[in-house]
């Protein structure tokens with residue numbers, strides 16, 4: 119009888135110890151930093167220096183793999199990015215034509231739309247290559263804005279002399295380099311910085327290190 123009691127007491131002790139260990143595992147530091155589960159195996163890996171479980175790491179690796187840019191993504195990113203840049207350029211040119219003033223702060227909008235276009239077209243891909251594409255298209259958008267505004271004024275001007283030409287006439291294109299040179303100012307540097315700055319950050323890769 120006394121033996122049985124002793125065994126029962128040992129069982130109770132074991133239960134208490136097991137419960138204590140479980141509790142310490144729950145509120146101790148051995149939790150996945152991402153899903154807060156205690157699925158951390160023996161091989162503890164880290165994401166940005168914090169412990170993470172294998173399913174979470176696998177999930178992050180899948181997301182990172184999706185961010186790598188296949189060649190086809192560049193084509194669609196460039197296509198949608200050009201549309202975005204041209205939309206921004208239209209807004210700029212429309213404002214310039216309406217108020218007869220270069221409103222350069224719209225440069226940020228040109229960059230933003232170019233960057234968003236690239237991001238949309240790249241369908242989840244990100245990285246420095248796409249960032250450079252966005253920056254390049256932002257500058258393309260600025261040039262397009264200047265061209266649209268200039269073409270509008272040139273076409274208007276020669277129409278007064280009875281000459282009818284289109285906005286994309288060779289004569290209009292021919293005037294463009296001279297126009298660019300004549301109207302270039304230190305403000306253009308600011309507009310380029312605004313546009314490129316807005317575009318470049320949009321398709322940036324998420325910073326994750328797995329160790």
Ligand SMILES: [Zn+2]
Pocket residue numbers: 150151152153154155157170171172173174
């Ligand atoms: Zn986890």
